[in-house]
Amino acid sequence: MFGKVLVANRGEIAVRIIRALREMNITSVAVYSEADRNAMHAELADEAVCIGPAKTLDSYANPIAILSAAMVTGCEAIHPGYGFLSERSDFAALCEDVGISFIGPSSYHIRSMGNKHNARVTMIEAGVPVIPGSDDLVLDIEEARQVAERIGYPLMIKAADGGGGKGMRRVDVPEELEDKFMQAQAETQAIYGNQHLYIEQIIQSAKHIEVQLLGDTHGNVIHLGERDCSLQRNNQKVIEFAPALSLAPETREGICKAAVRAAKAIEYTNAGTIEFLVDQAGNYYFMEMNTRLQVEHPVTEMITGVDLVQEQIRIASGEALSYRQEDIQFSGFAIECRLNAENPRANFMPSSGHINRCIMPAGGLGLRVETAAYSEYELPPFYDSMIGKIITHHDQREGAFQMMKRALYEVVVEGLETNVDLLDALIGNETVFADAFDTRWLESQFMPAWNAMLEAEEG
Structure with missing residues (x-):
């Protein structure tokens, strides 16, 4: 060690x-x-x-x-x-x-899976379903038109080296294709130094489901279940849940086995996550693999009792996994809310500066807070806006929601704008509790209604 x-x-x-x-x-x-x-x-x-x-x-x-x-x-x-x-x-x-x-994984795995197009090809070879799309990189607008005609609209243009929404453009109708393609190409060139794009069909009314994996240098690979990351804004996750209650048992088993099969096929080591889109019929499609620890890893830790960071360290030191697949037991329901220093009322403008007072929720059974913010801290404007994560876990789903409501009520960050009111509104929303949302719901339905409510209150 x-x-x-x-x-x-x-x-x-x-x-x-x-x-x-x-x-x-x-x-x-x-x-x-x-x-x-x-x-x-x-x-x-x-x-x-x-x-x-x-x-x-x-x-x-x-x-x-x-x-x-x-x-x-x-x-x-x-x-x-x-x-x-x-x-x-x-x-x-x-x-x-x-x-x-x-x-973390080897440089080879980071390089091969970090390129989203290469990862897509690898998954096809491993027998993992992928989203219908271009067979190769799309180099110009004429190729883009040919792909679009074959797969249909709406579609998504993606940077091969992209992530976090960078180099991505949604195209709903043919008239948008040329402008969106040029925008994606320019952004990809500026960020990644190339114009490597590919195109995928958009799976309508989809859930964003990801499977947590661990692999060691002795050939062992296990999964730690799945997470639902469908509550998103601008392709960025806002709240995550584990397990994903929308999955039928056969879909859950299939998606987790597919993730393990893919990791074994490439002899993957350390922590990794394979992300899928799942349609309303239960069909699942590979999106990408993240070759690192995820922001939302705590919800998996809460329902499995496995410390992913410590497992990462043990694996990197050459030890075998501490667990076999049959050792992994799932318990209860967990939620993670990302607390960001930003103003949802001003188009989510980042906030920085002096924190006059910072009070995070009091701990207790099933409540976990991860933050680096504190009273009198000067939050720099140079980095990511996330200042904390609030995680709750309970045997019953309703209990996890109630605990999160209580925790968000206790958050005090004076001197900065935060998204705590938005998180509270989402946790209290009937559609969220009913698990009736998809990846587009927050932006297309919730945000317009929430903004209208705020304007009415202020007016």
Whole structure:
């Protein structure tokens, strides 16, 4: 087992990893930018190293700065968390070259599965259903028209190297195709340095379901069930649930077996997630694979009792999985709400600055809060707007919802705008409780009604 691990991240996920390391009696080293000198993760770690200016490319996303900090402090491994360098195959390869363990999959897996088109081809070869779409990269508008004519509308244009909604455009009618294709091409060039696009049919009224996987270096792969991530805005998840109650037992079994089959086919190691779209008939289609820990991993931990971060560390150190598939038992229902520093009333404009007072919900049986925010903290404007995650777990679904309502009521963040009112409205919404939403519902139905209500209250 490792003696010292560097945490190449910030915010709540860095705090989460540092706590896991302390519970495993492993020395932790935090890195921080000049804007994060007073950040919680830098205070909690056993050691902390400043790695550069506030700008992400000069600090948290700077491979040389991160590796230099690890080598100077004598770290044997690096945990990248999520975001920043977590899905950079070149960074994982650099770690391999200098003999520092990357707590995640190999650079090969990150590279091959990080390209969404390559991943799609790999899944087809593994016998996993994929969304109907282009057979190869679409290089120009004429090819795009040919694909669109074959698969029909609506469709989605996607960047092969994309994620988090980047390089994506929805096209509902033929008249939109050329403009949307050019927009996606330009954005993909600006972000990823190429124009590699592919096209997929949009599965109407779909659920976004993902399966959590763990694989070790001894050939063992297990799944830890699925999560429902269908409550989304602008292709970004807002609230997640586990398990996905919309799945019929045969669909659940099929989707989890397909995910394991795919991971075994590529000899995948460490934590990973395969994301699917599931239509109303129960048909499921591969979307993408995330070769890292997910933001929403706590809901899986709550219903399985498995610490995913600690398992990641054990796997990277060469140990076999602590669990067999038959050891995984599912209990109760879990919810995660993402608390963001943003103003939903002003088109979700990010908020930053001085937090005058910060009160997070009091803990208790079934309630978990992960945050790096605190009273008198100066939240930098340079990074992701998420300041915390609130997770509830209960034997009964209604109990998990009631606990979340109570928890959100207790949130106080003075000095910044947050999305807590939006989260509260969603948790109290009958459609959400009835599990009658799909990936488009929040934006197309809930938000217009909620905004109209706010305008009426203010007017």
